[in-house]
Amino acid sequence: MQKIMVCIKRVVDYNVRVRVKPDGSGVMLDGVKMSVNPFDEIALEEALRIKERGTNVEVVAVSIGVADTQQQLRTALAMGADRAILVQTDAAVEPLTAAQTFLALAKKENPDLILLGKQAIDDDANQTGQMLAALWERPQATYASKVEIADGKLAVTREVDAGLETIEVDLPAVVTVDLRLNEPRYVKLPDIMKAKKKPLDVSSLDALGIVAGTYLKTIKTEPPAQRQKGVMVKDVSELVDVLKKKGLI
Amino acid sequence: MSKVLIIGEHDGKTLNPATLKCVTCAAAISDAEITILLLGAETAAVAAQAAAVAGVHHVLRLDRPENTHPLAAVFAPQIVAVAAAYSHVFGPSTSFGKDLTPRVAALLGVPQVSDLMAVETAYRFRRPIYAGNAIVTVEADPARKLVATVRVASFEAAALGGAATVAMVAVDVALPTHTRYVGAKSGSTDRPDLQTAAKVVSGGRALGSAENFKILFSLADKLGAAVGASRAAVDAGYAANEMQVGQTGKIISPEIYIAIGISGAIQHLTGIKDARTIVAINKDGEAPIFEVADVGLVGDLFQIVPELERMI
Numbered sequence: 001m002q003k004i005m006v007c008i009k010r011v012v013d014y015n016v017r018v019r020v021k022p023d024g025s026g027v028m029l030d031g032v033k034m035s036v037n038p039f040d041e042i043a044l045e046e047a048l049r050i051k052e053r054g055t056n057v058e059v060v061a062v063s064i065g066v067a068d069t070q071q072q073l074r075t076a077l078a079m080g081a082d083r084a085i086l087v088q089t090d091a092a093v094e095p096l097t098a099a100q101t102f103l104a105l106a107k108k109e110n111p112d113l114i115l116l117g118k119q120a121i122d123d124d125a126n127q128t129g130q131m132l133a134a135l136w137e138r139p140q141a142t143y144a145s146k147v148e149i150a151d152g153k154l155a156v157t158r159e160v161d162a163g164l165e166t167i168e169v170d171l172p173a174v175v176t177v178d179l180r181l182n183e184p185r186y187v188k189l190p191d192i193m194k195a196k197k198k199p200l201d202v203s204s205l206d207a208l209g210i211v212a213g214t215y216l217k218t219i220k221t222e223p224p225a226q227r228q229k230g231v232m233v234k235d236v237s238e239l240v241d242v243l244k245k246k247g248l249i
Numbered sequence: 250m251s252k253v254l255i256i257g258e259h260d261g262k263t264l265n266p267a268t269l270k271c272v273t274c275a276a277a278i279s280d281a282e283i284t285i286l287l288l289g290a291e292t293a294a295v296a297a298q299a300a301a302v303a304g305v306h307h308v309l310r311l312d313r314p315e316n317t318h319p320l321a322a323v324f325a326p327q328i329v330a331v332a333a334a335y336s337h338v339f340g341p342s343t344s345f346g347k348d349l350t351p352r353v354a355a356l357l358g359v360p361q362v363s364d365l366m367a368v369e370t371a372y373r374f375r376r377p378i379y380a381g382n383a384i385v386t387v388e389a390d391p392a393r394k395l396v397a398t399v400r401v402a403s404f405e406a407a408a409l410g411g412a413a414t415v416a417m418v419a420v421d422v423a424l425p426t427h428t429r430y431v432g433a434k435s436g437s438t439d440r441p442d443l444q445t446a447a448k449v450v451s452g453g454r455a456l457g458s459a460e461n462f463k464i465l466f467s468l469a470d471k472l473g474a475a476v477g478a479s480r481a482a483v484d485a486g487y488a489a490n491e492m493q494v495g496q497t498g499k500i501i502s503p504e505i506y507i508a509i510g511i512s513g514a515i516q517h518l519t520g521i522k523d524a525r526t527i528v529a530i531n532k533d534g535e536a537p538i539f540e541v542a543d544v545g546l547v548g549d550l551f552q553i554v555p556e557l558e559r560m561i
Contacts, residue, residue, distance in 0.1 A: 018379040132355075
């Protein structure tokens with residue numbers, strides 16, 4: 001294992017309650033706190049742990065997005081990534097375009113392993129890792145809750161609907177990570193200072209020969225239907241009465 | 250006419266109910282011809298079940314030993330070969346479908362629409378983003394094949410009473426050997442399946458320990474319910490990962506969801522908002538779960554749960 005590429009997305013922070021614009025043209029993003037997608041943070045943490053266990057593993061954090069995405073890549077560098085690459089674009093990047101872009105980076109960087117989150121918490125698409133693995137013609141191990149490396153192979157435990165499943169994949173491979181793989185470290189102030197000196201290259205879709213496809217047109221954005229406020233009961237017997245009346249028990 | 254190919258989910262014996270929800274979704278496209286594709290080592294029994302689903306026109310069996318376990322890298326090229334004759338490829342938004350369909354889409358060079366919750370036209374759908382805080386209507390290009398996952402909580406299961414044709418299909422594609430199945434560990438129980446159960450009892454961090462979670466299992470068994478958990482409870486080790494309900498766990502639509510000691514983070518509410526009736530039991534009357542609950546009871550769960558079990 002010599003090189004791990006970690007794909008990172010800049011998203012609205014986990015704690016922000018996203019609101020829909022009154023004209024239905026999208027969600028309100030002005031002045032909203034942006035962060036590293038939490039699943040990608042877990043992916044980066046895993047890469048760093050592999051690096052810390054082994055020798056001479058380089059961790060490269062990559063992202064696609066607006067110029068300000070440098071902030072999230074600086075966070076990645078502060079966590080411990082060795083260098084970063086931003087493919088800068090103002091275009092809306094759909095998962096297929098993201099996968100094509102990461103493929104172009106993978107072909108330049110030749111990583112042994114690509115780690116990324118199982119989904120981004122903005123579009124909740126859950127596609128990019130699988131698409132990247134397909135285009136790269138390499139194995140995918142999605143929803144990883146445990147990753148073990150031995151003899152050029154990975155044993156990955158996956159969180160699936162029925163419980164846990166283990167698969168073995170040859171390297172290089174794409175692994176998308178789930179919540180319980182690890183707990184990402186906190187960034188300390190000296191690390192933030194150090195990160196400023198680490199290399200962060202800025203590239204573009206053009207330079208990689210990628211055309212951002214608009215495959216899906218968003219017609220409108222609406223708030224979800226609200227549930228009606230219900231009734232409060234005072235004790236268990238009243239609760240049982242209500243549920244019996246509704247025919248639920 | 251739309252020709253919809255649904256990738257059927259099964260365990261070698263039984264067709265997963267999530268596939269029946271995909272059929273309902275596909276049937277909402279006007280004039281759709283629906284085919285279920287089954288990949289497995291031996292799919293005769295599952296094919297018979299699929300053929301009996303109302304609204305299904307054809308069932309295709311793609312039996313070969315390499316298909317014993319659902320590995321996306323192995324399934325995807327075979328599905329791509331079959332998909333040539335179809336306009337739409339659908340899979341369920343289960344861990345099986347979510348793993349598989351993007352790989353199919355990428356090999357086809359087409360986009361995917363994840364988590365269809367409503368069909369407006371053959372190429373226009375509604376889907377949730379931001380943990381369900383917003384619903385977008387998206388339109389795909391009719392000139393391309395469309396790959397999608399179906400949000401199973403948004404659709405009723407298709408009824409039985411169909412009589413589809415069943416045929417074997419063979420595809421001539423090389424299958425990768427770089428991905429191998431090792432084994433599975435399931436928290437198999439006699440309780441109903443959480444994803445499709447009509448009744449669900451679910452617990453949060455307030456349960457305090459895995460030991461205390463047993464009072465929920467006891468209540469669930471009396472009710473004939475499945476047991477779920479919040480992310481906080483799973484992270485704390487009180488409940489198994491497959492029990493997690495929410496944005497990144499299971500998204501469910503039971504008749505009744507009883508949330509016990511769950512505060513109701515937005516990511517959790519995403520997983521339950523299609524429940525017919527939500528009951529909340531929590532000692533904090535200000536907990537957000539009461540904002541969405543149909544019936545709420547403020548109090549100590551350790552007194553309420555055993556009492557409730559006695560009274561039903």
